[in-house]
Amino acid sequence: MHRLTLSAALPLALIACNSGGEAVASGEAATEVAAISPVDRLPFETAEVAAFDEPWAMTFLPDGRALVTEKKGVLKLVSFGADGKPAMVDVSGTPKVAYGGQGGLGDVVLSPDFTNDGFVYLSFAEAGEGDTSGAAVGRAKMVTAADGSASLKDMQVIWRQEPKVSGKGHYGHRIAFGPDGMMYISSGERQKFDPAQDLEQNLGKIVRLTPTGGIPSDNPMYDQGRIKAQIWSYGHRNPLGLAFDSAGNLWNSEMGPKGGDELNLVKRSANYGYPKVSNGDHYDGRDIPDHSPEDGFVPPKVFWTPVISPSSLMIYTGDLFPAWKNSAFIGALSGQALVRVKLDGENAEKADNWAMEGRIREVEQGPDGAIWVLEDGARGSKGRLLKLTPAK
Numbered sequence: 001m002h003r004l005t006l007s008a009a010l011p012l013a014l015i016a017c018n019s020g021g022e023a024v025a026s027g028e029a030a031t032e033v034a035a036i037s038p039v040d041r042l043p044f045e046t047a048e049v050a051a052f053d054e055p056w057a058m059t060f061l062p063d064g065r066a067l068v069t070e071k072k073g074v075l076k077l078v079s080f081g082a083d084g085k086p087a088m089v090d091v092s093g094t095p096k097v098a099y100g101g102q103g104g105l106g107d108v109v110l111s112p113d114f115t116n117d118g119f120v121y122l123s124f125a126e127a128g129e130g131d132t133s134g135a136a137v138g139r140a141k142m143v144t145a146a147d148g149s150a151s152l153k154d155m156q157v158i159w160r161q162e163p164k165v166s167g168k169g170h171y172g173h174r175i176a177f178g179p180d181g182m183m184y185i186s187s188g189e190r191q192k193f194d195p196a197q198d199l200e201q202n203l204g205k206i207v208r209l210t211p212t213g214g215i216p217s218d219n220p221m222y223d224q225g226r227i228k229a230q231i232w233s234y235g236h237r238n239p240l241g242l243a244f245d246s247a248g249n250l251w252n253s254e255m256g257p258k259g260g261d262e263l264n265l266v267k268r269s270a271n272y273g274y275p276k277v278s279n280g281d282h283y284d285g286r287d288i289p290d291h292s293p294e295d296g297f298v299p300p301k302v303f304w305t306p307v308i309s310p311s312s313l314m315i316y317t318g319d320l321f322p323a324w325k326n327s328a329f330i331g332a333l334s335g336q337a338l339v340r341v342k343l344d345g346e347n348a349e350k351a352d353n354w355a356m357e358g359r360i361r362e363v364e365q366g367p368d369g370a371i372w373v374l375e376d377g378a379r380g381s382k383g384r385l386l387k388l389t390p391a392k
Contacts, residue, residue, distance in 0.1 A: 025261075032306035036355040044321075044371070044388040047126070050078065050086045053379040057107045057312075057362050062115055064367055068120070068374070068385070071104030073097040077150045078385075079137075086385075093152030095138055098127040101168025106135070107314050109175040109318075111211060114336045118142055119211075120152060123173035123185070128164030134174035135161045137185055158213025162202055162227060165190050170255075174242040174312075178250065182216055183209045184232065184266075186239035186252055193275040199228050206239065206252065207264055208232040210258065235272035235297060241313025245343060246326060253313040253330050256280035257288065259305035263313075263328065264298070265346055273297030279305055286292040301348035308335035308353070312362045315343070318369025321390060323376075327351065331360035333376060338363065338388075360384045 034155075054071040063069065068076040074092040076273040097105050103125030111119035118141040126136040137159040140152035161171070172188030189196040189204030196204025199221070207230040208219055221228040241253030250266040260280025264272055277297050291299035310332040316324050328348065330339040336359055340352040359376035366372050371388040 013096070034209070034304055034306040034308050034353070035334070036353055041391065043391050045391050046385045047084070047389070048384050049080075049084065049372075049387050050088070050385040052076065052374070052383045052385065053102070053381045054377065055361060055374040055383055055385070056105060058364050058372065058374060058385075059108050059110055060367055061110070066372075067091070067108045067120065069105045069108045070104075071097075072099050073105045073124075075122070075152070077104065077144075083144065087148075089148055089150055091142065091152060093140060093148045093155055095122065095124055095136075095155055095157070098125040098133040098168075103133055103168045106171065106173045107175045109177065111139070112177045112181060121175050121183070122155075123171075123175055125168075125171050125173075126157075126164075127158065131166055131188070132164040133168065134164035134190070135171040135187060137173065137175060137183075137250055139211075143388065157206070159185060159209060159230075161187055161190070165192055165203075167191050170238040172236070172239050174240060174252075176242040176250070177211075177243060178208075178244055179248045181211070183211055183213075184242060184295055185209065185252060186242045187235065188238040188240075189274070196237065196274045197271075197276065199231060199234065200225075202227050202230055204234060204236050205231050206233045206236060206242070206250075211224070232268060233266050233270045233272065235270075235274050235276075237274045237278075240311050241330060243313045243315045243328070245315045245328075246317055247345070249346060251313060251315065251328060251343075253310035253328075254300075255310060256303070256305070256307065259281050259307060260288075261304040261307045261310050262300035263310075263341055263348055264300050265301040265348075267298065270298045271296070272300075279303045280307075301346075302341055302350055308337065308339055309333035309359075310339070311360060314363045314365055314371075316365055316371070320369030321371070329363045329371065331363045331373060333359040333361065338371075338373060351382060358384070 058068045066078045079087045106123040109121045138157040140155035144150045169191045170188035172186040174186040195201040215229045238255040239252045254262040257280040260278045314329045328341040342349045342351045361376040362374040364372045375382040377383045
């Protein structure tokens, strides 16, 4: 076990990536990254558990094992021994992914009734005709054998971004199941701007579906055509975090352009304004009007300028860190930090910004209330799985 060290306040830095903390895409420039607030010591111990090759997401099984996705298309089933050392096997049956840029295998989430139905949900970038791609979500039953092997059976794609477009950025594709039993998917606008406001496309939206990919009859635009019927909210840019709090409120963390990273309270039918309004600006220097009370759009509950590059979102419900119960935890890519936001009903307030040793791709709560984080990057350089427990 080792402790991550925290230096004095870091200066603002310029990085060669967009505010999503990803590789630079065409037409995007460097942007300023938020400074880390100094503290005397970190309030958690950090143990390095394993390493992966470009990990993207993880989730825990009811028996304490974990599933971890790697962008190139590999799904790992991880078992933790009594000595804490992990054993891993590749799960067969994963879908073919369009790997490159920000694309690849993405989120992994269990069915709310996993113990009985065994369904695992995966999101991924899927190739289209020509040089196009789009996010997709599929589900399959996970089957394990006596020899420890595991496979996904009868993978079925149940949702796709429409249309598939050029480029390799802003897929979004986080998945969260709500207390209503419905499946919510965050869909990025694929760096195309206008689709976020176009209700004939499902890019730049959060969609709401049944667990089988059907459209619930109580969706706000259910009777207005198949694409509109999927939409729960719109005006989103690159929403890479999606989570429900204990009161049933849906939150998303979202990458702004040059500035204006967001934490939003997601409401039925709400328009969050991108690209018409944002607390950031275009990379080429063009102004985007800031949110204002008169603009008719829903502003973020919290925003960051300079950016933190939010990669993921977890709302803590455990007992191991009782002071942080009901807090939102955000992984920061370019910010190389773990960020805590205090939630109070439908209000949010910035709380902590802890420096880590690398770009944080995913944050997850473990069965015992520990906080687990995945670093971004390839095995051998970064890509570590870290377990955070209270400092002694």
